[in-house]
Amino acid sequence: MCSATVILLALSLSVMHASTAEAVPIGKGKQLFVDDFIIDxxxxxSRILHHPQRYSGNPVLTGTEAWERWLLEVNGRPVLYDEETRQFRMYYGANLDDPTAPSGTRYKVCYAVSKDGVHWTRVPLGQxxxxxxxxxxxxxxxxxxMRRPNVIMDAADPDMRRRFKMTYVDVVNGNAVICKAYSQDGIHWRLNGDGEPVRGGANSNLLGWDPHIGRYVLYPRVAGPPTRAGRSRSDAIGRSISADFVTWSEPEPVLVAEPSDRNRDFKGLAAFLYSDAYxxxxxxxxxxxxxxxELAFSRDGIRWQRVSPGEMFFHQGGPESWDSNGxxxxxxxxxxxxxxxxxxxxNVPYTNDTVIKQRNGTSTTIAPPNAALRRVREGWIENGTRKQWAIGLAxxxxxxxVSLRAGHAAGALTTKPLEVAGATLAANADVRGELxxxxxxxxxxxLPGYGAGDCSPIRSDNMRHLVRWRGKTNVADLRGKHVKLRFTLHDGDLYSFWFE
Known part of the structure; x- marks a missing residue:
């Protein structure tokens, strides 16, 4: 699988764009090239979309236990890194048949930890x-x-009993609803402790606390418009906010399928803050x-764009892989x-249809809903391959x-006017030639002393190059001034820059 894709069309987002007469207030945030926000x-x-690289030992967690039965999943925001304990925490789904549960399936969440993010240990809880x-x-x-957990650590909440927060799906009074939970340690949870669920629904992605607006943000799945494929509706992404994590606004659609998407549905948006961007x-x-x-981005968390519509940022696996079906x-x-x-x-069929076709030898039979999942739970092995849902890492x-790439011919980038907010200019770049x-x-x-001839050439791969002019990195004399930056690149990839 290719590790990068050329994006043929330059992106331009009107939200928060400054005119050439104004300085863009970038502060000390890293400036990515997902759009033309800071480009003059x-x-x-060429704008290049890069793809995550799968861990060679995938999957990192498989359903080997009796309460898992080869059906593990993650959804939303289920993994975090705890700086205090120096370990990764994972809240993953394991869903088995239970005739006493709604829909005949007991959706439950299990807990595991890891020191390196690769090797995981199930923690006995006794709950x-x-x-x-x-x-x-x-x-x-x-x-x-307890289904589709989104978990955050909220250090800003003065109530230690609410230090960990979760949204999850439960069935209450016969309806699937998005509920909330609170915990002091991330293990013992007060479920739906403040009463009312967030809203009805079966899927949502929790961004968490957004410091830009001083609100918690949730992206639930909502109903979208009819599709060109003839269906009466599609799935789309909504946005809901809360000041206290208790009361939430009605979701408003923020990302819907285009007519050209035809039979595609947007089932969820796993949103996250990255420097100044969403x-x-x-x-x-x-x-x-x-x-x-796909990879999507926004400058305000409301108006979203797809970086390269139709081009996948994260692909399913190859035909014989453990993640070949989705x-x-x-x-x-x-x-x-x-x-x-x-x-x-x-690597099994995914379906919500009332029936699915299931091959048995040379004949084709009609199987009941979720028949593929039931076969997985029974230990389905086909041609020596374990059929399963599992958890991988990339x-x-x-x-x-995204990077801006130059080949043998030198490329150049000039920014819009920026306000210098630090004493040093840094860049993340993989330079085979020169930057x-x-x-x-x-x-x-x-500016005198800051020309390309004064700049020490960068000729290596580093995620934090410090730019030097006449041997010095200090640009404190320009702090608070409005300047443009011009990068000249030969044979390399420029991923970001920032002041620090």
Whole structure:
């Protein structure tokens, strides 16, 4: 699978764009190239969409336990890194038949931890009895279910009992609803503790606390418009906000399928903050055939664009792989110098149809709903391959979503006027040839001492190059001034820049 894709059309988002007469207030945030927000002009540069690289030992977690039975999933925001304990925490789904549960399935959440994000340990919790034993890692569920958990650590909440917050799906009074839960330790939860659920529905993605607006933000799945494929409606992405995590606004649609998407549905948006931008993994379901993810972005969390419509940022696996039928990546974890993308993957049919076709030898039979999942729970092995839902990992370099690439011919990028907010200019770049930077005034004239000839050439791969002019990195004399930056690149990829 290719690790990068050329985006042929330059993106331009009108939201918050400054005119050439105004300085863009970038502060010390990293400036990504998912759009043209800070770009004034560019020459001989291609915008490249990079793809997460799968861990070679995938899947990292499979359903080997009696309460899992080869059916594991992650959904929403189920993984976080705890700086205090220095470990990853994962809240994953394990769903088995139970005639006493709504729809005949007991959706439940299990808990695991990891020091490196690769090797996971199930933590015995003793909260739930399963087949006569409490020796398991199952979290206590709500009235009927605990499904699709979104978990955040909220250090700003003065109430330690609400330090961990969760949204999850339960069935209350016969209806699927999005509920809330609170915990001091992330293990013992007060389920739906403040009464009313967030709203009805079976899927949502929690962004968490948004410091830009001082609100919690949730992206639930909502009804979209009719499709060109003839269906009366499609699935779309909505947005709901809350000041206290208790009372939430009615969701408003923020991302809907285009007419050209035909039979595609937007099943979810795993949104996350990245420096000053909002990014999201848009779950694209192609009817019942495949599930993959595009990369989406926004400058305000409301008006979203797809970086490259129709081009997948995260692909399903190859024909013989464990994730060949579909993948569902969740909000990533940033740790060290990598971005960790966990995802559910499966190699069995995914269907919501009333019936599915199931091959048995040379004949084709009609199977009841969810027959493929029931076969998985029974230990389905075909041609020596385990049929399953499992959890995988893929990673990306910091800021590595999109780059501006130059080949043998030198490329150049000039920014809009920016306000210098730090004492040093840094860049994330993989340079096979050479990268130089110069600082210009608002009219495009080189500032003395900051020309390309004064700049020490960069000729390596580093996620934090410090730009030097005449051997010095200090640009404190320009702090608060409005300048343009001009990067000249030969044979390399520029991922981001920032002041620090």
């Amino acid at each position: 002009s560019q020459e001989n540069l 739930v009895e399963w087949q006569g034993s409490r020796a398991n890692n199952i979290l206590k569920w709500g009235e009927n279910w 990014l999201g993994l848009l779950w694209i379901f192609e009817g019942e055939k495949s599930a993959e993810a 993948i569902l990546p969740v909000a990533p974890v940033i740790h060290g110098n990598r971005i960790y993308f966990y995802y559910a993957g499966w 990673t990306l370099r910091l800021d590595g979503f 130089r930077a110069e600082i210009l005034d608002e009219d495009g004239n080189r």
